[in-house]
Amino acid sequence: MIYPTRRAVTVMAAGVPVALLFGVLTPAGWLAGPIWIAAVALFAALDALIAGSRAGLSVAPPEPVRPAVGRPGLVGLRLRFAPAGPAPKAVEGALSGEARLGLDGAPQRSMFQAREARLTFPFTPHRRGAATIDALWVRWRGPLGLVWKQKVFDLGLATRVLTDFQGVRDEAVRLFARDALFGAKTQLEIGEGSEFQALRDYQPGMDRRAIDWKQSARHAALLAKEFRTERNHNVILALDCGRAACEPVGGMPRVDRFIHAGLLLACACLRSGDRTGVFAFDSQPRVSTGAVGGINAFKTLQTLAGRIDYSTNEANYTLAMATLSGQLQRRSLIVVFTDFTDSTAAELMIESLGRLLRRHLVLFVVLRDEELEDLTAAEPTTPEDVSRAVVAGALLREREAVVARLRRMGAHIVDAPARQIGPAVLNAYLDLKRRDLL
Incomplete structure (x- = not known):
């Protein structure tokens, strides 16, 4: 598909009052309007010819997508122009897919380097289940900026939105590492349960309720009970x-x-x-x-x-x-x-x-x-x-x-x-x- 850009519409509209003025002032001025329209159309056609062929644009096989509900992700696609013929400097793309994928609807832009470009589309799934990435819309402008060229790729990439197990693992590692840093693991193993572990000398800061008064009287020293967490x-x-x-x-x-x-x-x-x-x-x-x-x-x-x-x-x-x-x-x-x-x-x-x-x-x-x-x-x-x-x-x-x-x-x-x-x-x-x- 080829269609005019905003610049082409603006240039065409800007010539209307000028052509109207010429038509009023001179008898042959009415020819200015058709001439202006033909000139803009000619430049637009020239811009389309040198903008790069749609047939020369191809998309590489999509990278595997493993979406998980609530976890942001990216869909990466690589575009390539054929070695022969001109190629644009930049390209814009939009991706469509199942609603549950939560694809960002904003178009993405990328620059061509060595006749290749990479488009990345962010998404955040909000529901589990089967999903598909349907189509990719790609468009680029000619050197004069007067026309858009657009091509649609049918991807048909099937995937499945799963539970975010990786997020659970990351959160668990973060929380457990924090507890380990402050010694919470040791406190949970010994001293906080109800199963008797051993007697030890009472130290300042220990719970006074743990003192075994009978054993302390027998040994003439303060002894405290140490407990082990039940499993x-x-x-x-x-x-x-x-x-x-x-x-x-x-x-x-x-x-x-x-x-x-x-x-x-x-x-x-x-x-x-x-x-x-x-x-x-x-x-x-x-x-x-x-x-x-x-x-x-x-x-x-x-x-x-x-x-x-x-x-x-x-x-x-x-x-x-x-x-x-x-x-x-x-x-x-x-x-x-x-x-x-x-x-x-x-x-x-x-x-x-x-x-x-x-x-x-x-x-x-x-x-x-x-x-x-x-x-x-x-x-x-x-x-x-x-x-x-x-x-x-x-x-x-x-x-x-x-x-x-x-x-x-x-x-x-x-x-x-x-x-x-x-x-x-x-x-x-x-x-x-x-x-x-x-």
Whole structure:
């Protein structure tokens, strides 16, 4: 395709008043208009001839793309002009693909060097599933800047948006390296559990409650008990993948944020010697691994967590929690990743969690609704703004009432922004271990 540039349109329009003036002043001046149009068209045709042939432009096979939901990436494409004939100095390109890929719609520009150019297109996937990169639009201008030449390449590159396992690993390495720097690993192994390890001389700064008074009296010296962290706890990640959990928050579905935070917690649990399992549910249980441990446990959890699909069904808390309770043979820490949108769903959820709290320790994880908070905090300028703020405030109060009720029942709560949910859950788990509540 060949079409005029803005410069060509501007030049053509600039000659109209001049041609009109000549036509008014002289009898033969009416010829100025056709002459001007023919001259601009002639120069445009000349510009198209020396701009480089569309047939000489080719695109190299695309580089492999491994997108992960919520993780920015780049699609790189190399363009090449044939050795024979002229070639442009620069080229612009645009890429089209599946909406779930989150391709940046802005055109990209690149300079030709040795008759080759490279275009990179940023993208941030916001949903898992199969996706395709459909076509590449490329255009370049002639030396005079009067025409665009455009060529379309059908790519048909199939890919699949997966869970961001690399992001989970990077976050885990960052957090664990930070803890190791300040000696948190040693503190978690010895001195914070409930299993007796040994007696040692009391040192200033040690917990006075650890002093063994009987042994101190027998040996005529202050002796303190040293404990070892208990291992082999069961930690079950209960992931809600129902309709409400599949809605986006911060440009990414809640369930994907649940999966990322859950895998980060699973990595920490397996690292500390605990056993971890995944239990996903919507209207019925979908994935259940049971508590697993060992070298290959994390790979197993990764594989099964990646199979959790989006759902349009409402979450059935009664069936899910009853099924999970029947599968657990010993006291466990159950980390429930979920969200609620109405009081009816919240009431059913509270009733189901109440049964689990009789035997198990429950950590309830919700994402802070920043959109409602922004609507409440925004300065109203119209009556519609006031109405939105009132409704948002009512929803937030209902949410706080449900969270407060869960706390009174004995559940531990993690209520954090979506982008900080992973470290918040990990810190809550470590705090429970330090307090010997598992």
